[in-house]
Amino acid sequence: MFKQAIVKTPCANMVNGITKAGLGQPDYQLALQQHQQYIEALQQCGLEVTVLPADEKFPDSCFVEDPAMITQHGVIITHPGADSRKGETKAIEQALLNQGLDIQRIKAPGTLDGGDVMMVEKHFYIGLSDRTNQQGAKQLIEILEQQGMSGVAVEMNGLLHLKTGLSYLENNVLLASEELIGHPAFESFKVLPVPAEESYAANCIWVNDKVITPLGFPKTQAMIEQAGYQTITVNVSEFQKLDGGLSCLSLRF
Ligand code: CIR
Numbered sequence: 001m002f003k004q005a006i007v008k009t010p011c012a013n014m015v016n017g018i019t020k021a022g023l024g025q026p027d028y029q030l031a032l033q034q035h036q037q038y039i040e041a042l043q044q045c046g047l048e049v050t051v052l053p054a055d056e057k058f059p060d061s062c063f064v065e066d067p068a069m070i071t072q073h074g075v076i077i078t079h080p081g082a083d084s085r086k087g088e089t090k091a092i093e094q095a096l097l098n099q100g101l102d103i104q105r106i107k108a109p110g111t112l113d114g115g116d117v118m119m120v121e122k123h124f125y126i127g128l129s130d131r132t133n134q135q136g137a138k139q140l141i142e143i144l145e146q147q148g149m150s151g152v153a154v155e156m157n158g159l160l161h162l163k164t165g166l167s168y169l170e171n172n173v174l175l176a177s178e179e180l181i182g183h184p185a186f187e188s189f190k191v192l193p194v195p196a197e198e199s200y201a202a203n204c205i206w207v208n209d210k211v212i213t214p215l216g217f218p219k220t221q222a223m224i225e226q227a228g229y230q231t232i233t234v235n236v237s238e239f240q241k242l243d244g245g246l247s248c249l250s251l252r253f
Contacts, residue, residue: 002208004252007050061091062239066248068089070101073147078113079110104143112132114251117151124150163247164202169229174186174192175194194223213231
């Protein structure tokens with residue numbers, strides 16, 4: 001069960017965030033409204049939400065999942081793969097210092113984005129992507145093993161992050177987009193296959209027995225509900241324009 005979440009208010013400069021989506025620039029005012037609805041959805045799932053202030057120096061800084069990870073044993077500050085995002089770690093580390101958790105760091109030449117890391121109990125799948133390299137994955141696995149957990153690096157193709165195409169919904173259930181269906185690393189899971197035309201909806205979040213899903217992907221939502229989950233839907237269209245999804249917008253612990 002999760003008790004808390006950390007989010008960060010989008011900055012006006014988010015319109016200059018990194019994107020390959022080709023969906024145009026986000027509407028900042030709408031993004032702020034959607035972000036507020038996202039916070040309310042987390043609260044509906046019983047989480048206490050800490051909201052960090054916007055930081056105009058970092059256009060992508062609302063995607064707090066990438067510069068840090070929180071496990072049951074502590075915090076790991078990552079070393080984000082995109083140059084414009086490397087400086088995001090400072091503010092997130094500062095915010096997490098107050099939690100009194102052990103803090104470890106991924107260091108150069110290792111790079112790692114939290115969006116590439118999927119937690120399944122005490123085991124972590126680490127996607128190798130343009131953002132996360134072998135060295136970053138190796139360092140993370142070493143940290144996890146020192147703390148009695150484990151990790152494995154997973155080869156993948158064409159996705160921004162591992163969790164762009166995968167969401168763990170607990171109970172051994174994995175929501176997966178086309179690119180990752182049938183991937184040998186995930187054979188032991190019960191896979192819910194996301195239809196190709198709804199691939200964005202492969203990024204959902206399980207929060208305390210509810211699943212938060214993005215608005216506008218009815219087939220995926222129905223499939224998740226048929227699998228027995230109650231869903232809460234949030235419109236995150238303005239974050240989709242920056243290749244960001246539901247998981248990227250918070251750290252849950
Ligand atoms: C980026 O390209 O880094 C941002 N525009 C989107 C980050 C999305 N984060 C995630 O999937 N964990």
